[in-house]
Amino acid sequence: MDSRTRFLIYAAASYMLLSMMAMVIESRNKKRKRVPRREGITYGPIDERDRKRFDYLNDKIWKNDTICVNMLRLRRAPFFRFCKLFRDGGLLVDTIHMSVEEQVAMFLHTIGHNVRNRVVATDFYRSGETVSRYFNLVLRAIGEMRKELIRPPSITTPSKILGNPRWDPYLRYDPHLDCVGAIDGTHVRVSVSKDMEPSFRGRKDHATQNVMAAVDFDLKFTYVLAGWEGTAHDAVVLRDAIERTDGLRVPQGKFYPVDAGYGAKPGFLPPFRGVRYHLNEWGTNPVQNEKELFNLRHSSLRVTVERAFGSLKRRWKILDDATPFFPYPTQVDIVVACCIIQNWIIEDGGDDFIISEEEWIANYSYATSRSGQASEHAYMVQFSGQSDKGGHVTWTSSMSTYMLEYLEGIVASGNKTSSGFKQVHLKACAKALNDHFKINLTSDQITNHMRTWKRKYSKIADLRKLSGALWDEENFIISLDHKHYADHIKDHKADAEYLNKPIHNYGKMLVIFGNSLATGKYAKGSSDPLATESIPIDEEEEQIGIDSAAETGSTCRVHPLNEENGASSSAPKPKKAKIVAAIEEEGLIGAFKSVGEKLAGAILEAGKEAAKSYKDLPDNLYESVHSIPRFEDTHLAHYFAHLVDNPPTASVFVTLEFAHKVTWVARYIATTFNG
Incomplete structure (x- = not known):
């Protein structure tokens, strides 16, 4: 196909494409004209x-x-x-x-x-x-305003302690001399998607977030960490608060009294376990020994943080067992924002929503307190190993594997609920173990052993995040090179069983605990900016x-x-008809654009070929053709055009003798013009 023919074809294709576009545009304009224009909504001034x-x-x-x-x-x-x-x-x-x-x-x-x-x-x-x-x-x-209103505690001895006859006689011997506040946690109800609920259902019968706060004795929050899932243990939340860049800092030589769930560590002092603690447990019974005396003083100081949480929920009902409707990151921000506002109110002089110590103690009820002391105490007893339900059990590797396999089957059958395993399933698991190993287990012992394996799973999840660690998905191995392994084991000897070797029963743990593990993905401290997700x-x-x-x-x-996280906005979505029309119009425009680009490319390529062919023509071609006598100029022009379209023929033509040139021209004219 010569260049002229190609150009003609491309020109015809371009004409057809432009005609089609004009027809489509015209039809759409007519369609729009047929639809009566709706009157605009008019508003008053x-x-x-x-x-x-x-x-x-x-x-x-x-x-x-x-x-x-x-x-x-x-x-x-x-x-x-x-x-x-x-x-x-x-x-x-x-x-x-x-x-x-x-x-x-x-x-x-x-x-x-x-x-x-x-x-x-x-x-x-x-x-x-x-x-x-x-x-x-x-x-x-x-x-x-977080940095101006949530400030670290003062390092001076609080006025609540200094000169107070309840503590002053013990200041010379009691470490409460260096107490700068109190730390505790509370659970705030949240609204999350169904697939997230297992990790948010802890001790409550609904999804909650675990909020930890440090409070001074003026009831002002000095640090807040919100957003941890309801299943997160208090010690895990405290560790996250300490490890954050702008996290919780304890002044040198000072400490906070904490609940037993946080554990004893430098700067944090829990009460004695298994000893009377809560204020209403004492009644008219006097102190019997030094441990009870310590717990009594400890509880009297730590009630400050309970008053702070009580005042906070008393004022802001969105935190008081109400079902929120915001996306979860916003729910976390609201908790921190409420604490910031509460601090400003206290600095401004306070009001009737701030619960006084006399009012709190006078109405303190172990069974119905706002912060749920009964549940927290039972939770502390569970983790301290003081439960009297069932005797001591020594779990063997085969018993643990059998239990995990049984629970894995329950999960695979779809019988595990968002709040965990039902009692009927735990009792069935205990019965299966008793029948197989000839032992006497209870459902409570199954629950306790599940917690042990859940802590192992959480530990493995943390180890996988180690710097330089590689994870083998097939063999369940956390690999560290020799130097990293030696440095880590030097300070964490207990982690040796999880590193550089296959992790026993990891696949079963993944099925059982995979979607119920608290990760702290959305946790936010009082040092972090708010409303960054919106x-x-x-x-x-x-x-x-x-x-x-x-x-x-x-x-x-x-x-x-x-x-x-499954909590997207409820903003009005575009009409379906508009979406479909937009997609159709976008597709049609895309098709025209694609065809136009291909056609333009073909024309450009043809132009390049024509230019290249023209450069290959002999310089004296025109003189060679028009110097032949006895032929009409029109016929010679046709033949010249033929040679231009066929550069190889033109190159041979100029090298022929004169008689042969005459023969070629005569043959072309006879063929083209029929003699």
Whole structure:
């Protein structure tokens, strides 16, 4: 095929492509014209809606201190001082239609009562998107005050201890002289996806996060670590707090009294196990020995952190056994934000939500206390090995393997629930072991031995994160080179059984505990910024009426991390028809683009070939053709064009003798023009 023919074909193809595009565009324009244009939604004057909002704020929010406390959990004067803090620091700014006071009021109303987005939108005459956007802005602004409001404890002896007759006689001999506060944990209810629930269901019958806090004797939080799964042991949470870059630091020579679950270590002092501890356990019975005296003083000091948690949940109902509705990372941020606000309130002078020590002790109930002391004490006894259910059992390797195989079968059959194994399955496992090994086990002993293997699984998960460690998926081996292995074993001799050798029963542990292991993936300390996962959308505020606000319950667009953990935004999604139309239009445009690119490439290639062919023509070709006599100029021009299209023929033609040239021209003319 010569160059001229190719150019003609390409030109025809280009014409067809352009014609098709014109037809498609024309048909779409006609289709759009057939659809009647919907009238735009008309709104009343903005100043009228603003007037309604101001009336609501003046009449329903800060009309008087009683109403303000009921709605925002703060009196009017502290509330306006709190808002001034944001404005003066440039953390929040007034917009055209929303003041800083309204932004903070919506935030406090949400966390104070755990009300849904659409309820706040209706009450404040806003859209759901607007409420969600400003909620995240206020949350982030509160996080920016963390360093000013959550500070390390003072190294001086607290006034609560110094001069107090309850402790002062013991200061010269008792280490409480160096106590700078108290540490404890609390469980806050969370909402997570079904596949995440097993790791969040611990001692409670619902999913929770384990929150650890250090508190001074003024009830101010000096450190907070939130976000650990409810199954995480207190000692694991404390270790994470200590190992963080900006984590918990104990001043030199000082310490915190802690619960028995945290264990004894430098800077942290637990009570004696198996000895009376909680205040209501004493009654009228006097102290019998030095251990009971120590536990009594220890409990009297550590009640401070329980009061702090009680005051916190008393004020912010989103933390008090309420089911939250935010993505999980936001739920973690809210816990830290509540602690920051609580510190500011105490520094501002406090209020009736702060529980006094006299009120706390007078109403202290072992069975119904807000922090669940009964459950915590039972939990401490379980881990201390003091349970009297069943006798001592020496577990052999074959017994452990048999138990794990049995539980693995239960998981494979789909009978394990999100809260763990049912009692009927644990009893069946105990019976199977008793029948096979001729022993006498109980379901409680099965549960305790499961905890042992779960701790092993958690240990293996930590070792896999060691620097320089390699993981063999097929043989379940954590490999370390000789130097790394020797350095690690020098300080951690117990880890030798898990390194550089196959891990026995790891496959079974993976099936049983794989989705219920607490990892602390979402844990966040009080030194970390808040609302980093939420991405505010455009600053242009959507202004709609009260009816539309009641129907719109959208939330702010969220970071992909939130979608990963199964708690994505509930913002309105695009209509399905619009999505399909967009996909179809994108596909058609893509097809035209692809064909156009291929056609352009072919034309360009043909042009390159033609240019190359033209360069290969003999320089004297034109003179050689037109110097032949007795032929019409038209015929010679045709023959010249033929030679141009066929450079090899042209190259041979110029080398022929004159008589042969005449013969070639005559033959071409006779063939082309039929004689």
